[in-house]
Amino acid sequence: MSQRKQKKVAEALREAVSSVVLFEMNDPRLGFVTITQVEVSRDLRSAKVKFSTMGQAPDRSKAVHCLQHASGHIREQIGKRLRMRHVPTLRFELDESIQRGMEVRQLIEEARRQDTAEQ
Numbered sequence: 001m002s003q004r005k006q007k008k009v010a011e012a013l014r015e016a017v018s019s020v021v022l023f024e025m026n027d028p029r030l031g032f033v034t035i036t037q038v039e040v041s042r043d044l045r046s047a048k049v050k051f052s053t054m055g056q057a058p059d060r061s062k063a064v065h066c067l068q069h070a071s072g073h074i075r076e077q078i079g080k081r082l083r084m085r086h087v088p089t090l091r092f093e094l095d096e097s098i099q100r101g102m103e104v105r106q107l108i109e110e111a112r113r114q115d116t117a118e119q
Helices: 003-024 057-069 071-081 097-118
Strands: 033-040 046-053 089-094
Touching (some): 003 071, 046 097
Parallel strands (some): 046 089
């Protein structure tokens, strides 16, 4: 499997999963979910779907559980949208890079305020 095809499939899956989650799932446990990245295995049989969501840790764990529980429905909808021989098995993981980035930015801002206060 070429990496180019793997990337194309991953991007198509990201768009399809985003669309299903955004427009077809009305579960209040999800909140605001953004699909950030999809990593597809070389044989295209499985995919790791990374997502971010706003809220505290309990809200994020509810979102992970909700998406894992709905993965069959999401796969079914993807199968209707994309022309693929096999729709990959989806595994959802929380992408904490955005949250970490916000924390780092907050630390930087705090350090700047302390520097200006000391001068």
